Amino acid sequence: MDKKIKFVSLITDFGNKDGFVGIMKGVMLKINPDLQFIDISHEVKSFDLFNGAFMVERSLGFMPEKAINLVVVDPGVGTARRPIIISTKDGHFIGPDNGVFTPVLENEESLLEIREITNDAYFLDEVSCNFHGRDIFAPVAAHLSLGESLDGFGPIVKKPIKLHLTKPKFGRTEILGEIIYIDTFGNLITNIPNNYLTDKVQEIYCGKNICNLVEKYGGGFFRKLSILEGSHGYLEIFLKEFSASEEFNIKKGQEVRVKLK
Amino acid sequence: MDKKIKFVSLITDFGNKDGFVGIMKGVMLKINPDLQFIDISHEVKSFDLFNGAFMVERSLGFMPEKAINLVVVDPGVGTARRPIIISTKDGHFIGPDNGVFTPVLENEESLLEIREITNDAYFLDEVSCNFHGRDIFAPVAAHLSLGESLDGFGPIVKKPIKLHLTKPKFGRTEILGEIIYIDTFGNLITNIPNNYLTDKVQEIYCGKNICNLVEKYGGGFFRKLSILEGSHGYLEIFLKEFSASEEFNIKKGQEVRVKLK
Amino acid sequence: MDKKIKFVSLITDFGNKDGFVGIMKGVMLKINPDLQFIDISHEVKSFDLFNGAFMVERSLGFMPEKAINLVVVDPGVGTARRPIIISTKDGHFIGPDNGVFTPVLENEESLLEIREITNDAYFLDEVSCNFHGRDIFAPVAAHLSLGESLDGFGPIVKKPIKLHLTKPKFGRTEILGEIIYIDTFGNLITNIPNNYLTDKVQEIYCGKNICNLVEKYGGGFFRKLSILEGSHGYLEIFLKEFSASEEFNIKKGQEVRVKLK
Numbered sequence: 085m086d087k088k089i090k091f092v093s094l095i096t097d098f099g100n101k102d103g104f105v106g107i108m109k110g111v112m113l114k115i116n117p118d119l120q121f122i123d124i125s126h127e128v129k130s131f132d133l134f135n136g137a138f139m140v141e142r143s144l145g146f147m148p149e150k151a152i153n154l155v156v157v158d159p160g161v162g163t164a165r166r167p168i169i170i171s172t173k174d175g176h177f178i179g180p181d182n183g184v185f186t187p188v189l190e191n192e193e194s195l196l197e198i199r200e201i202t203n204d205a206y207f208l209d210e211v212s213c214n215f216h217g218r219d220i221f222a223p224v225a226a227h228l229s230l231g232e233s234l235d236g237f238g239p240i241v242k243k244p245i246k247l248h249l250t251k252p253k254f255g256r257t258e259i260l261g262e263i264i265y266i267d268t269f270g271n272l273i274t275n276i277p278n279n280y281l282t283d284k285v286q287e288i289y290c291g292k293n294i295c296n297l298v299e300k301y302g303g304g305f306f307r308k309l310s311i312l313e314g315s316h317g318y319l320e321i322f323l324k325e326f327s328a329s330e331e332f333n334i335k336k337g338q339e340v341r342v343k344l345k
Numbered sequence: 346m347d348k349k350i351k352f353v354s355l356i357t358d359f360g361n362k363d364g365f366v367g368i369m370k371g372v373m374l375k376i377n378p379d380l381q382f383i384d385i386s387h388e389v390k391s392f393d394l395f396n397g398a399f400m401v402e403r404s405l406g407f408m409p410e411k412a413i414n415l416v417v418v419d420p421g422v423g424t425a426r427r428p429i430i431i432s433t434k435d436g437h438f439i440g441p442d443n444g445v446f447t448p449v450l451e452n453e454e455s456l457l458e459i460r461e462i463t464n465d466a467y468f469l470d471e472v473s474c475n476f477h478g479r480d481i482f483a484p485v486a487a488h489l490s491l492g493e494s495l496d497g498f499g500p501i502v503k504k505p506i507k508l509h510l511t512k513p514k515f516g517r518t519e520i521l522g523e524i525i526y527i528d529t530f531g532n533l534i535t536n537i538p539n540n541y542l543t544d545k546v547q548e549i550y551c552g553k554n555i556c557n558l559v560e561k562y563g564g565g566f567f568r569k570l571s572i573l574e575g576s577h578g579y580l581e582i583f584l585k586e587f588s589a590s591e592e593f594n595i596k597k598g599q600e601v602r603v604k605l606k
Numbered sequence: 607m608d609k610k611i612k613f614v615s616l617i618t619d620f621g622n623k624d625g626f627v628g629i630m631k632g633v634m635l636k637i638n639p640d641l642q643f644i645d646i647s648h649e650v651k652s653f654d655l656f657n658g659a660f661m662v663e664r665s666l667g668f669m670p671e672k673a674i675n676l677v678v679v680d681p682g683v684g685t686a687r688r689p690i691i692i693s694t695k696d697g698h699f700i701g702p703d704n705g706v707f708t709p710v711l712e713n714e715e716s717l718l719e720i721r722e723i724t725n726d727a728y729f730l731d732e733v734s735c736n737f738h739g740r741d742i743f744a745p746v747a748a749h750l751s752l753g754e755s756l757d758g759f760g761p762i763v764k765k766p767i768k769l770h771l772t773k774p775k776f777g778r779t780e781i782l783g784e785i786i787y788i789d790t791f792g793n794l795i796t797n798i799p800n801n802y803l804t805d806k807v808q809e810i811y812c813g814k815n816i817c818n819l820v821e822k823y824g825g826g827f828f829r830k831l832s833i834l835e836g837s838h839g840y841l842e843i844f845l846k847e848f849s850a851s852e853e854f855n856i857k858k859g860q861e862v863r864v865k866l867k
Contacts, residue, residue, distance in 0.1 A: 091639075095625075097529075098529065100361065101386055101388035101528070103386045103404055106386065106404065107385070107404055109383050110409060114408075117352075117409060122628050122632055124629065125622065125624065125625045127622060130588075139625050142624075142625050143628065143629055143632065146632040146633055148632060148635045148639060149636070159562075161561070161563065162561025163562075212575070213560055213561040213574065214573065214576050214581070215577075267623070268621030268624050268652070300683070300685060302682045302685030312736065314734070314736065315735075315736050316737075325653050361622065362647055364617075365790075367615065367644050367665065368668045371665065374613065374644070375669075375670050375671070378612065378670060391790070391791050391849075392791075423821070423824050423825065424824030424825070426824075474821055474822040475822065475836065475844075479668070
């Protein structure tokens with residue numbers, strides 16, 4: 085009983101229109117009716133592993149202890165890519181072994197054990213070729229939540245797949261980063277960690293636009309790009325009460341240049 | 346106590362913007378605070394009973410046993426259309442008698458009893474003319490979940506309304522079906538059951554485009570349409586890692602032609 | 607124990623894509639794992655306090671008794687605007703003091719006490735400058751749900767900020783209102799209360815279009831605007847089975863003119 089898990093968080097690219105997510109929840113509740121779900125996002129860009137990994141990173145540390153985190157961004161569904169369970173000090177992560185868990189795997193001190201999911205006793209009776217979220221990942225998560233031990237799901241995985249996440253490049257006179265995510269408000273999230281913002285920074289440009297360094301959203305100048313330490317650990321560019329992305333026509337991948345003194 | 350129901354699934358065309366669904370949940374929780382909800386979809390196309398019926402069919406069998414399934418796609422709200430409860434071996438279905446429950450009604454061995462909802466003791470005190478989801482269906486679902494017996498809600502319904510769902514047509518040399526749904530990924534769901542895919546199939550066309558027969562999403566050819574046995578029981582046409590609908594400009598209603606040997 | 611609160615409703619402009627809401631829920635469940643959430647809307651128009659206030663008004667009275675209602679529409683996040691808790695006979699309201707709670711504040715007989723949230727013992731350890739939903743409002747709501755007494759959160763607020771919500775204007779021969787919200791169906795919600803529809807009303811115009819007075823959605827004429835008593839207390843203009851907004855190109859702010867006899 086001690087080992088029972090109550091919370092399952094969900095990140096998928098399934099959208100909210102087609103019923104995929106509700107059906108997965110139904111499958112899990114049939115196995116463990118005491119589960120509670122936390123929807124993080126079902127609007128990961130279709131098939132975009134980098135976007136999925138970004139969402140995984142964002143939510144790390146904010147889910148209840150020991151939660152099962154189900155991440156189904158799975159362009160290779162039905163191919164040989166492995167379904168895996170990653171056990172960490174923070175909780176469990178279940179999904180395809182395609183790199184979407186890179187932020188979890190990079191946090192090495194927290195990693196405990198990785199298993200390939202091969203034991204089909206934990207799958208639905210019929211496994212379709214294109215909805216493993218329902219047929220494999222959901223029932224596996226529910227069985228794991230009931231306290232099944234990890235080694236029953238399959239063999240140890242030694243080399244899980246990691247994405248090559250873009251990191252900022254350091255030069256003598258500047259740091260070169262880029263926009264890696266644009267949120268609902270049109271805020272531009274960079275790949276430059278907040279702690280790179282030191283005394284040595286002189287000016288910051290997003291493409292050709294200078295960014296005013298401020299300490300809060302409300303502190304931005306009207307109609308001018310501003311930059312601040314973002315809530316998810318990375319510098320974030322915004323336009324006071326407007327969409328920076330729309331008004332300045334800035335897309336994912338745009339270069340961000342931090343000029344040093 | 347035995348008869349208490351814990352889960353209510355929800356399918357509506359209310360969207361997630363206007364607060365309709367949250368307000369319905371609030372109404373239900375005021376009556377039965379132990380309820381748990383499973384949102385299947387709130388993005389059924391406005392007023393589209395066929396789309397609603399499709400979503401009902403998709404989720405059949407995947408919800409927890411005895412769940413109450415609330416379906417509010419209700420273009421005739423405020424008119425004489427009857428609110429009904431359908432009791433089946435799988436659970437209860439509550440919504441308007443407008444055909445949206447056709448897949449439930451066609452599964453005749455599971456049907457137990459159908460009641461018109463007429464007893465306004467189970468409604469909110471004030472019933473508006475245009476939000477029966479809140480004023481009738483939600484409180485009825487919550488009272489039913491508390492174990493109220495079916496006959497208290499109203500009289501038996503003998504002839505519930507069924508939609509005429511399009512079925513594929515058989516010829517000597519071909520089967521003619523059509524695209525009945527397009528999902529978030531741009532996958533094209535046909536009305537041709539998976540089990541029609543026999544040795545006798547020679548070629549499959551979607552409009553003028555030939556579809557390669559494959560066994561999994563990952564197995565598709567790049568830039569060419571593929572077809573496989575879909576997870577919901579119907580043949581499904583897709584484009585590997587892209588939207589088949591967008592790239593080939595295919596809409597709902599497009600003809601699908603299965604040429605036989 | 608008696609004082610524990612189970613339900614937290616949520617209204618935000620965070621959207622459902624970026625994970626903001628799921629992360630807030632994770633934060634709350636870490637503090638009180640027994641909480642249950644009711645999502646009202648996360649698609650309030652970005653930074654639009656009037657839209658947020660409208661959503662607050664819509665849901666008033668429909669949430670479980672004593673629920674905590676968390677409303678994060680917060681264009682001034684990170685500035686001097688105060689975080690507040692409003693205690694009423696219906697439940698608690700937590701969010702920024704920027705007018706989004708105007709409908710709660712106007713219901714004076716229900717108001718009990720308003721507190722500024724200043725005690726950072728209830729915040730996350732690190733408070734970012736741009737995600738107070740996660741760092742301040744969510745943990746405060748969770749601690750309040752555990753039965754913490756209101757005076758521990760901060761000092762009494764005497765003059766909370768109210769928005770100037772547009773009210774209809776009365777003339778001798780007409781009432782002048784406007785469209786204040788357009789829902790998912792394209793229905794046009796006016797700011798004219800249902801009870802203004804008396805014997806003295808002769809004709810109603812939305813811009814240049816006459817609106818037929820009907821008693822239910824289904825009662826509308828095809829292709830002609832109709833008006834009825836809306837489910838949220840205000841007159842509502844609709845187009846039978848179509849979007850009135852799209853077909854007649856009517857936007858928020860459009861004048862509605864009620865001609866009197």
